[in-house]
Amino acid sequence: PVSPTSLFLLFVAVFFLSDCCEGDVIFLLDSSGSVSSFEYHHMLDFLSKLLSPFLLGPEQVRVALVQVGSSPRVEFGLEAHSAQHRLQEALRSTKQLKGDTNTVEALRLVQDRLLVPRKSSGAPRVLVWLTDGVNPGPVEGPMEELRNSNVSVLVVSTGHGGYQLLQKVVTPPLETHLHVVDVEFMELITQDFRNAIIGEQEGPGVLHPGAPANVRVPPASGKMGSNRFIRKPKKTLMIVCITFLQNINRCALLNCGVFSLLCFLSHCLSEVLSPTVVMVSERGTRGVRLQWGPQQPESVQLYRVEYGALPRGPVQIVTLDHLQNSTELSGLQPDTEYLITVSAQHSSGQERAMSIKVCTQEELPALSDLQLTTVGSKSVQVRWSGAAEGLRGYWLSWEGEDYSYSGQTSSLHLPASSLSTLLTNLAPASRICVSPVYRTARGEALCCTAQLHSRKTH
Template identity: 35%
Template sequence: MLAKVTPLMLLLLSPLPAPQPSTSNTEGDLLFLLDSSASVSRHEFSKVKEFMWDLLQPFTFGPRDVQTSIIHISTTPSMEFPFDQHLTSSALQKAIGATRQLMGDTNTGQALSYAREKLFSSQAGARPDVPKVLVWVTDGFSTDDISEPMQLLKDRGVTVFIVSTGRGNFLQLSAAASPPSDRHLHFVDVDDLPIITPELRDAIRGRLAPAGAAGFRLVWPQLLSQESGFYSLEYGPGANPAARRSLQVPGAQSSLVLSQLAPGTTYEVTLVPESNERYFPPRGWGTRVTTLPEEISPAQVLISDSGPRSFQVSWAPVLDSVATYQVLYGPLPGNSAQVLQVDGRHNSTLVEHLAPNTTYLVTVTAIYRSGKEKSLSAKACTLEGERGQHQEGPQRVTCPEGDSESMISSLHQSQAVLPASPGMGSGIPLEQFPAPAGLFSPQRAPG
């Protein structure tokens, strides 16, 4: 049986291959610890608010995306707004702009204890089982101890980034930030905060990335070193214990990518630290994660710019996992078809040399790098007459009904024997061949 999930192990999930530079596919609770004490000038406070908004701008907010909140460091800590209050960019921008400095003492330790409570409180809008990230913006001073409350936060799996705009104690702040400190601790003048914004945003995004169809990333607190031990990791589909795999992870690591997994599958993961210097529970820590369903292309096919002799075929989405697209087309009724080969990076092609006033069946097939194929079909009609494309106003398109059912299936059967081609863009018909009739299936063809 899988060990009980504890907050000590933070599970982060990212699409594979490497995450794209978009922040629209992220999930987690992001908390800003804002120095609102009297040690911060009005100018500094204003600049930090600008910095927070610049950092957040590209993210998508919502109950299944990123949620954020602000806790003030002052004599008594307070929350500016709960995580689930502002779930649009415009609302969040207004809320940050309306944030007022509280003044008072710099009781950062109290604020950290308060943050630990709120980061895991449903009453504060926080969510269970999502990554937790804390960004502490400070002038480098605190009137109380921060070491213990900060360690308690990190022990619960919170990733801590620190931005110091003052002199600060390097050793103290290095110990407070998540390891390695060179990635989680920044010293910068308050007027130069935009310099570190892209790097910090990318680091935060890496901690908030969700599961993909091909795999996920595990991230956990750094419990060991290269010399002090190693981790034993086991993972496998929950429905098939016999398929579990084991591997050994060096003690210096605090993250690992698990790839080549099945989409839409729940995996059970167990991590056990092995050390001769420190005691850890023998069963380690475990969690479950479900990979996303595989994204399918093409999910839609669009016919546009029809003329007497041509029309444009477009499809979406375009996926990195697709090597090439084949566009098969033929008249209805009929028993022949032609094929265009289109590079996997493109999402449209022009089909030319057609007969006027004719209905065509068009099938777009995505050929994945894995060898799998997915197809989707649509009808297209050419305009009547050679002058149709030059006429002003509405143009009459007559689409005679044909035996579309027999055509789709024929195309799907024939496509498997087509030779690959490096053709790109609009393409040139590579091969014309007879399509055996009478095999048809519904318009979304099986892959």
């Protein structure tokens, strides 16, 4: 049993260590109509738990929230909350906007209203984008501007589409800064994602589960990362070597600024049994790549990966060498949810297992044919062929006659039963593209250029 004294010491350690950092965190929250109310409330709950350990204020951590909808808005700015209970109240009272996913305009709000210098000019700035991955718009340019302004971009996606785009906009490393997770299991990544925001490690690292973000069990040859929140000096010597596990053979390193305390007591901290983290690093229509950690080749005899389609698919088992910390599962069904369990058999006889759910990507077949027929001098009849399973409709985009700014186009969504439409008032040599729309994303567009000629008056 855990003694009251141990619980008190643990509370004291968490209290002091929460004042660990200084920096700005701006959350870009998808609040559009493509996000269900169920998903939205899970996202807010994730934010609440993610931010709860931090002390807030001008020389500590500042937090802002921007909601993405038809008309994005700054829900609260960086100066709004300097106390945790006020921040938590604000998150609980936040209402969903619905409407379109106008991410580009939301990023403009971030640039214009939130990226203002603070007194500590060296304090890092982090943008955390929470999205369902559905039609975020042309965000690559604005995201690149943010990264060029020394803003780190981290992403959590609860959807199954747009993964290639997310890979392009996120600040490396992808394995810690990009998470694709089922909305019901966001809590599983809270600790790791908080560490990613703080910049606690450069490599995979070994985290002590349940400890504050800046208590870390160092890997055998790992190094502390340099891209992190500014560390605040502590003027109190604190011993935080509290553990309720067994098999003690490793010590924790606590970096407190003034005092760097290495807990060298013989029974200071117990060994964390692998795996404590299982994540999906790559995901496709027919397979996924898994990673797990920490690596413990000295104590693990073998790893076993069990996986099967939910709710009652046959279970397959893969046995792996104790030196491996990743594997690729192939031969899966598209757009299917799988339960995957990674278990480690330790030489002590103990077994540790961790499970995650992951959904393979939906297949997004392109159109098989696209034809344009000129009707008059400014109109075109557009016909296409597409009858793939799961088709929800078609997305058309084209350049209108008033087209005057690069990148500006008109667009139209048509139901799956439509296989043609008439476009009028087109610009000469207008580029017309048709994309199939599926449940999770749009398929690759098929494009043609309309050759239009103005009629001459004789």
